[in-house]
Amino acid sequence: MLLQRDAQGQPIAIRREDYAAPAFWIDTVDLTFDLDPAKTRVLNRMQLRRNPDAPAQPLRLDGDELNLARVLVNGQGASFRMEGDQLVLDGLPSAEEGAFELEIFTTCCPIKNTKLMGLFVSEDTFFTQCEAEGFRRITYFLDRPDVMAMYTVTLRANKAAYPVLLSNGNLVEQGELPEGRHFAKWVDPFRKPCYLFALVAGKLVAREQRITARNGKEHLLQVYVRAGDLDKTEHAMNSLVNSVLWDEARFGLPLDLDRFMIVATSDFNMGAMENKGLNIFNTKYVLANQATATDADYSNIESVVGHEYFHNWSGDRVTCRDWFQLSLKEGLTVFRDQEFSQDLCADASARAVKRIEDVRVLRTAQFPEDAGPMAHPVRPDSYIEISNFYTVTIYEKGAEVVRMMQTLVGRKGFEKGITLYFERHDGQAVTCDDFAQAIADANPDSELSRLLPQFKRWYSQAGTPRLAAHGVYDAQNRSYTLSIVQSCPPTPGQATKEPFVIPVNIGLLDASGRELPMQLEGEERITHGTRTLVLSRAGEQITFVGLDAEPVPSILRGFSAPVILDFEYTDAQLLTLLANDPDPFNRWEAGQRLGLRAALQGIAALATDITPVLNDAYIDAMRSVLRNPKLDAAFKELVLTLPSETYIAEQLDVVDPQRVHLVRDAMRAQLASALFSDWQQVYEENHDTGAYTPDPTSSGRRALAGMALNFLCLAARSSGDTVWPGKTLQRFKDAGNMTDRFNALNALVSSGHTLAAQALARFHAIFKDEALVIDKWFSLQAGAPDRGGDILPLVKQLMKHPDFSIKNPNRARSVIFSYCSANPGAFHRPDAAGYVFWSERVIELDAINPQVAARLARALDRWSKLAEPYRSAAREAIARVAAKPDLSKDTHEVVTRALAGN
């Protein structure tokens, strides 16, 4: 689609404030497809009527890369005109004249569709992707989520080439046609917006399972894959069964369809898509067996299968009025999938591990977004290309906003709120305001209800709020006063911010680490354990009484709000929290604060001396964690993982990526050598996890054993020891599952050991026919630590490998993104060659697949924080991309926003 520009030549931004209801409603859609890769014919018969509440206007239908053959109104040839990509019809029947039929016949070319939006072909199979604005690439339509219609779909195709024909809803008819063709007719019993339309046609096989719901109704669940992949569908099916049961048990939301289908494709722009009754998935989030998938893959599959299934209510039954409300469905559904995964955990420790992992994503990806040129509120005010707004802010921060609502109304209150939301809005296209109102209305006595208009600033104000907290102990009054000042930095288009409503979960410990009872000044009651303080003013003081000594405050337990907490903890206080906090999140957080503090000191001191970065107290604390028999392996692995380079960089005003990398490397080397004997013991105790199951306990042990191997190989690098690298190679060869095998391979590759080459070659030879494993093989190499600038030449080499294809998004991500977005030490080169490579790839990808290109374009979002010479070189690279004529809207928006950032 060509970039639409205004009179000044600027691309047109769509604004939330300009929302107007559509001039027409579409009640029914009857689509007939004659599927052919080179020329698919689409006959679209719709029943429309004017919206009596909208001013009379012509009908403007969206289209993109379609060949229009015929337009009939009530069976008669109609006059129409094209305005840009829109098909415009005047003189249609008035509101009083009522409904009319519009018939549109178009063709499109799925085989040439490299954007993977609309109808495309992947490995000889037809797939669709319509969210957000892909349906207009299939037929002319009112391509907006508030236009909801009933769909009947007939698919016709060659039977030998496309034996399986699927669409949304129920299969009502199928049969043979002349010349080796056949057809299938599907009727979706629910009204839906066109972004939820889907079809699939090809040679596929299905794992099937029948389940009976609580109300006794039977449902058929199907997972469709290519013939050789059926042995990798058990986990996805189990995840789907668990999702169906969980949504009914936790929120009373049943499966509303006779048949629910998941289909996997290896060419997909994102993770998966929640089309009604016909979810389409990236193979990465479906296929798993112990030989090919890691524990992380298993866990991601569970989350994504859950996420798409939960959309069946939060997204499909109740959808978004417009795309500015995207977080209405995405934030809520991420929250729901996070809760699902936590509820499947057997114990509190595993739940905490999941929470820590989720917060880590938020802080390493969303906080930088909130501080960068693409910062936007959870409900944005404008966009040029909506595809650019499927962001960590909409998804992960949106989920935190929903989580805060749950914290403010309680778990039971939140369930009541969800029930009211679906009762009130079933079948509608609504807004974030409608959601918050329903949760508040179901809980009229809650703090959420009392503070609702102010709470909703989380939807309208971008940026990460900061809490500056300071504690003073008054020995005479035996009291402790915590002063908390909240602020939020300016973001593009928002210079000043009003105070947020911030639920702060807090506990107090004594110096020996015992939890103290809490009494607030002026209150009679004494509470035990965690208590929620609700902040709503710019500055607040909270006084705790009845304290014999200065307590150690454990603030923001469970990460109760998506904020940055500044509190001048002493090292001793952090060590107390790390050793004793009953809240596992803050226990982990104390370790992260200590690690971060050491890293920042190391970076500041780099000009003089960087070793040792870590002090003895920190090393001893880490040793105690490793040796603590009461802590789970998964939790230990999280504590021993240092803050990432990206997270460390975010704490600095000016970032020298090489310094950050060097210091973090030095810290890792120190952990490796200082804890050498502990790592050996950890490995011996955890490496045998018996018959493979991906449960949290055994996957935690595999993760910790993998970490131990990594440190042992790292230590061997400086000591010259050959025993552990040798053992690691053996482990790589003997491993009974992909997690152990890949961890061993990773240990050899990331320590740069000479044995890595033969292990990599062997890995490729074993898995050459497993695309998802070959992605791992590419990604591991492109993301490996840089030694003397060797990674960029390797990446260029990998792009010439016969298995590489830039057109396949998973493969492009495994090489190009692993280097540009996930390997800062190798990407930020003083000679700027990383940036030049990035700009070339963005431009190359933009011509093929703008969504993938625009994602890659974001790798340099934080360029203005970089130290010289990186800063100028990065700016130049972005400017080079921005200057390219005919750039897609997607990439154009990202790079121009980046340049406007400074």
Ligand code: B3K
């Ligand atoms: N709703 C889809 C994402 C669509 C992205 C379009 N560019 C998957 C999901 O969030 O569940």
Ligand code: ZN
């Ligand atoms: Zn989603």
